[in-house]
Amino acid sequence: xxxxxxxxxxxxxxxxxxxxxxxxxxxxxxxxxxxxxxxxxxxxxxxxxxxxxxxxxxxxxxxxxxxxxxxxxxxxxxxxxxxxxxxxxxxxxxxxxxxxxxxxxxxxxxxxxxxxxxxxxxxxxxxxxxxxxxxxxxxxxxxxxxxxxxxxxxxxxxxxxxxxxxxxxxxxxxxxxxxxxxxxxxxxxxxxxxxxxxxxxxxxxxxxxxxxxxxxxxxxxxxxxxxxxxxxxxxxxxxxxxxxxxxxxxxxxxxxxxxxxxxxxxxxxxxxxxxxxxxxxxxxxxxxxxxxxxxxxxxxxxxxxxxxxxxxxxxxxxxxxxxxxx
Numbered sequence: 001x002x003x004x005x006x007x008x009x010x011x012x013x014x015x016x017x018x019x020x021x022x023x024x025x026x027x028x029x030x031x032x033x034x035x036x037x038x039x040x041x042x043x044x045x046x047x048x049x050x051x052x053x054x055x056x057x058x059x060x061x062x063x064x065x066x067x068x069x070x071x072x073x074x075x076x077x078x079x080x081x082x083x084x085x086x087x088x089x090x091x092x093x094x095x096x097x098x099x100x101x102x103x104x105x106x107x108x109x110x111x112x113x114x115x116x117x118x119x120x121x122x123x124x125x126x127x128x129x130x131x132x133x134x135x136x137x138x139x140x141x142x143x144x145x146x147x148x149x150x151x152x153x154x155x156x157x158x159x160x161x162x163x164x165x166x167x168x169x170x171x172x173x174x175x176x177x178x179x180x181x182x183x184x185x186x187x188x189x190x191x192x193x194x195x196x197x198x199x200x201x202x203x204x205x206x207x208x209x210x211x212x213x214x215x216x217x218x219x220x221x222x223x224x225x226x227x228x229x230x231x232x233x234x235x236x237x238x239x240x241x242x243x244x245x246x247x248x249x250x251x252x253x254x255x256x257x258x259x260x261x262x263x264x265x266x267x268x269x270x271x272x273x274x275x276x277x278x279x280x281x282x283x284x285x286x287x288x289x290x291x292x293x294x295x296x297x298x299x300x301x302x303x304x305x306x307x308x309x310x311x312x313x314x315x316x317x318x319x320x321x322x323x324x325x326x
Contacts, residue, residue, distance in 0.1 A: 008085045011169065012185065014073075024061040027248055034226070040106070071121035078126060085112065094315070098111075098113035117315060147254075152202050168184070180192065206256070231255075233281070234281045239281075242255075246292060
């Protein structure tokens with residue numbers, strides 16, 4: 001199917017990701033004390049953590065029965081764009097969790113929340129609280145921003161169509177017909193989709209200031225007794241460095257750096273073969289551990305489907321497998 005001939009908006013950047021976990025305090029402690037983020041706000045069992053960039057926060061943690069993706073937030077430019085996007089979404093029959101208006105969040109702002117066809121909450125926002133961009137990290141290993149979020153999907157083609165046709169993303173590359181990499185600005189990808197048995201979050205990647213900060217980050221985790229589950233190495237698609245870890249909730253987090261930058265007038269999308277040599281151009285990472293492979297598969301996540309008004313079941317596709325994981 002075709003969702004729309006004209007995207008409803010122009011995304012400016014990836015702001016943040018919100019995760020639900022069983023023990024948000026333990027996850028907060030890890031991301032604050034070990035991973036390098038700073039807790040900027042908290043409210044009971046919700047925590048907002050920032051990096052060194054200009055966003056109020058890049059990660060929000062809240063309590064849930066198990067691991068789940070609560071939302072992904074993207075920046076637009078003006079309030080009018082938010083309002084125009086809402087009208088266009090409604091014409092397309094795409095459900096909104098939140099109509100345009102002030103956001104009930106520590107980061108403030110004006111925005112809306114829509115639900116994608118697998119139940120994920122996508123937030124489009126402007127005018128979030130300004131923060132003073134942190135000074136360069138020096139030699140400290142502190143993430144600069146969220147680099148990308150990888151999502152497991154039961155239908156990679158239809159999900160890619162949704163994010164390109166509705167939200168205006170562009171496909172940068174494919175990894176055979178297993179993964180596709182989508183961008184909204186010059187970064188090679190801010191979202192990647194992975195064909196899987198159920199919808200879930202695969203991992204969240206945090207961009208480091210340089211390859212030196214990337215390596216220092218790995219060293220810092222090693223000093224905390226935490227070894228990489230895969231990496232360090234350098235991917236083919238995106239040409240970015242990678243090192244994957246699992247957090248206390250069993251979710252996968254990645255340090256990355258030197259993400260390829262896209263020249264829109266010259267870039268040609270290609271399909272990469274899924275070979276060890278192209279998965280890791282350096283040949284240093286070795287195979288991913290069983291632990292990280294299992295964690296990347298995640299658990300079936302129906303997201304926010306149950307919060308959407310009845311009568312639009314036909315909008316959703318790819319029912320989650322009754323199993324909760326491999």
